[in-house]
Amino acid sequence: MSSLRFVVMGALFSVLALVGTANAATQHQIDKMTLRSAHRAEPMSATELRKIYSGRSWIWKDGAGYFSRHHSRFAAWSHSHGQRSYAKGTWYAADRGRLCMSAIWYSKKSAAPNVSCFLHRKRAGIIYQKRASGGKWYVFRHNPTKHDDEILKLRLGDYVHKHLPG
Structure with missing residues (x-):
């Protein structure tokens, strides 16, 4: 009986290993397809990017960033690894699909400038x-939009300032 159990367990582990390998291979194929599709897509304009981000908060796992309509101000907060921090600065959109946030991040012990930029491309209603x-x-954003698309984490309104120090 115990040798049969080892055979069954061995077969199960072999199947799980194959499934894991297949999933990794499938993910690799998806990554390659996304890369090819993104390279064929056109960079978004500054106007298109402002329309997507302006007046919205990008909700993150451990915080959020707000893209103000007024004077292109950017503010953010984060609470990761037990550390609270917040940022104040500006954001801008540029042609060729570039969106950047330039801010000083403050923590309990320090302040440091940071610039983060993202590139955006689109094709057939899909945004990369x-x-x-x-x-x-x-x-x-897929076309049509899927329930877990990152663009859905951009919510109209300011979800940041209530988390900033007075």
């Missing part, structure tokens, strides 16, 4: 995004 400094292209 990646971090400008070494990121990988991913689908920001």
Whole structure:
């Protein structure tokens, strides 16, 4: 009986290993397809990017960033690894699909300037995004939009200032 159990367990682990390998291979194929599609897509204009981000908060797992309509102000907060921090600065959109946030991040012990930029491309109603400094292209918005698209984390209104110090 115990040898049969080992055979069954061995077969189960083999199947799980194959499924894991297949999932990794499938993800690799998806990544390659997304990369090819993103490269064929056109960079978005500054006007298109302002329409998407202006007056909205980008909700993150451990915080949020707000893209003000007024004077292109940017504010953010984060609470990761037990550390609270917040940022104040500006944001801008540029042609060729670039969206940047330039802010000073404050923590309990320090303040440091940071610039983060994202690139955006679109084709057939699909928007691709990646971090400008070494990121990988991913689908920001499908066509039609899917329930877990990143664009749905952009919510109209300011979800940040209530978390900033007075």
